[in-house]
Amino acid sequence: xxxxxxxxxxxxxxxxxxxxxxxxxxxxxxxxxxxxxxxxxxxxxxxxxxxxxxxxxxxxxxxxxxxxxxxxxxxxxxxxxxxxxxxxxxxxxxxxxxxxxxxxxxxxxxxxxxxxxxxxxxxxxxxxxxxxxxxxxxxxxxxxxxxxxxxxxxxxxxxxxxxxxxxxxxxxxxxxxxxxxxxxxxxxxxxxxxxxxxxxxxxxxxxxxxxxxxxxxxxxxxxxxxxxxxxxxxxxxxxxxxxxxxxxxxxxxxxxxxxxxxxxxxxxxxxxxxxxxxxxxxxxxxxxxxxxxxxxxxxxxxxxxxxxxxxxxxxxxxxxxxxxxxxxxxxxxxxxxxxxxxxxxxxxxxxxxxxxx
Numbered sequence: 001x002x003x004x005x006x007x008x009x010x011x012x013x014x015x016x017x018x019x020x021x022x023x024x025x026x027x028x029x030x031x032x033x034x035x036x037x038x039x040x041x042x043x044x045x046x047x048x049x050x051x052x053x054x055x056x057x058x059x060x061x062x063x064x065x066x067x068x069x070x071x072x073x074x075x076x077x078x079x080x081x082x083x084x085x086x087x088x089x090x091x092x093x094x095x096x097x098x099x100x101x102x103x104x105x106x107x108x109x110x111x112x113x114x115x116x117x118x119x120x121x122x123x124x125x126x127x128x129x130x131x132x133x134x135x136x137x138x139x140x141x142x143x144x145x146x147x148x149x150x151x152x153x154x155x156x157x158x159x160x161x162x163x164x165x166x167x168x169x170x171x172x173x174x175x176x177x178x179x180x181x182x183x184x185x186x187x188x189x190x191x192x193x194x195x196x197x198x199x200x201x202x203x204x205x206x207x208x209x210x211x212x213x214x215x216x217x218x219x220x221x222x223x224x225x226x227x228x229x230x231x232x233x234x235x236x237x238x239x240x241x242x243x244x245x246x247x248x249x250x251x252x253x254x255x256x257x258x259x260x261x262x263x264x265x266x267x268x269x270x271x272x273x274x275x276x277x278x279x280x281x282x283x284x285x286x287x288x289x290x291x292x293x294x295x296x297x298x299x300x301x302x303x304x305x306x307x308x309x310x311x312x313x314x315x316x317x318x319x320x321x322x323x324x325x326x327x328x329x330x331x332x333x334x335x336x337x338x339x340x341x342x343x344x345x346x347x348x349x350x351x352x353x354x355x356x357x
Contacts, residue, residue, distance in 0.1 A: 001027055001046060007132045008048050014101030015093075016129055017117055018044040022291040023133050025221060028052075031067040035080055036110025038263045041085040043113065044074075045092050053092035057081055063350075082124075090120040103127025116231040134297035137290060139311040144290065145338060147222035148313055149347060150187065154217040154334060155226050156350040158183040162213045163355050166205055169339050173200040188217035192293060195227060198328075207233040210322055210329050216293045222291035225315050226348050227334035231356045237300070239331060240354055242279065242320055246333045247352040248274045249318040253285070254337060257344040263304040263314075270318055271302075279320045286315045312339040313347070 002018065004027065018024045020042040025031035032042030042060060045053040054076045056064065064071075077092065095101055100123045105114060107130035118126055138149065153347040161182035162209045165175040176197040183192065195214030205211070214227040228252040229243055253270045263286075270285040284301030289315065298306035300314055319332020333352060 001052070004046060004132070004136055005048055005185070007135060008104070008129075011029070011038075011104065011129065011132055012102060013104045013127075013129060014048050015103045016044075016046040016132075017045065017103050017105045017109070017113070017126075020108065021079050021106075021108075022294060022296070023106055023137075026137055028054070028071050029238075030064045032056055032063075035165075037085075037112040037116045040081075041079070041089065041113075041116065043089055043092075045089075045096070045098075047096045047098060047342060050216075051075070053077065053096065055079070055088050063222045072348065073140060074120075082324050086116065086120050089116065093121050093124070099123055101125070102127060105133060106130055106133055106205075107296060131284075134161070134306075138288060138306070139309055140290065140313055140338075141311070142329045144222060145311070145313070147220045148224060148289070148336070148338075150219040150228070151217055151222055151224040152246075152349070154183060154188045154219060155188040155215055155224050155348060156218060157186040158188075158215055158341045159213060159226075159228055162230055163289070163357060164210075166211055166213075166232065166357050168207055168232060169204050171201075171206065172196065175205070176200055179215075183217045187219060189220070190293065192216035192217045192223060203231050210239060210331060212237070212328075214332055214334065216289075217251050218293055221291055222337050223289060223291070223294070224348070225287075225295075225334060226290050226336060227317065227332055228333055228350065228351075228355065231332075231354065234326065235354065239322065242322075242331045243333070243354055245274070245279065246279045246318045246320075246331065247320070250333055250335060250352075251314050253318070254344055254346065255318050257308065257339065258342060259308055259310055259335060259339060261308050263300045263306045263308065264285050264296040264302060266308075266316075267301050267304070270316065274318055274320075281318060283317070283319070284323060286314050286317055288312065288314045307313055308339050310339050310341050313337070314339075 195212035286300030317334035
């Protein structure tokens, strides 16, 4: 919160309004369920000066009582589901002299929260504070990096489990259950499966499948994002080459990552590498990772001029889409890297070898 206030002063903000999600957790040690107003009003207000304010439903207040937070539970203003919380938010703003202030909110805040804020404080100036939140969270401290290391150790075990679980004739959902079980047994605090397992299907694996195993296990709320392909049967020469080029691109891109390089330059390097090898790179080459599994800054894409600093963690994810497979099938390799003082470090210790089952 002290760091946030320093940034607020630079940005000429009188307060931050923070809805449920990663930013709320980052500042307080707790986040209500995501949903936003009018489902729930879960508003944390951090003024430039004075005590913060927190409006939560009674249910969320009771959940918060079991968390380690920076805000005492008895300091939370509560309402019962079905009651109108607008006067409570209005009172918090008035008590802190913010009715006419300049209030920053995350760019991805729920629309209803923004409308409610403008309704209770019509004379306030409500602006995006997304750049502030990005700067606040992009550079990880030692504790955050350690949590991300642990999340990647869990991911390596889950990828190994995927290579054992996928086989011809087995339903996709059964393999997903086995991979998830390995992830949880290794210490993950979520069931972070994506890729082909984003939707749990009865479909059975077939010879020739290219299985996208994309996952994001998390540890102490910090999530990785990483991917490999598992080939059911021997891959075609074309598919094998595409996978090997992704690996080569990833390592080449890691070699050019260092403090002072921009996110735009990282993306452009990788995209041009793939083009030179005859492939279209259809998505941004990477994005930051951290709290709660979402994509966060920096967005490693064209036009993002964020300058890399030691402590930033983002994924490098070169790949292509394979046509004619009847489903969303990318061939790609995705690894998270930590920017160091003189380069970067791959946080995921798992093979880039072609895995066939």
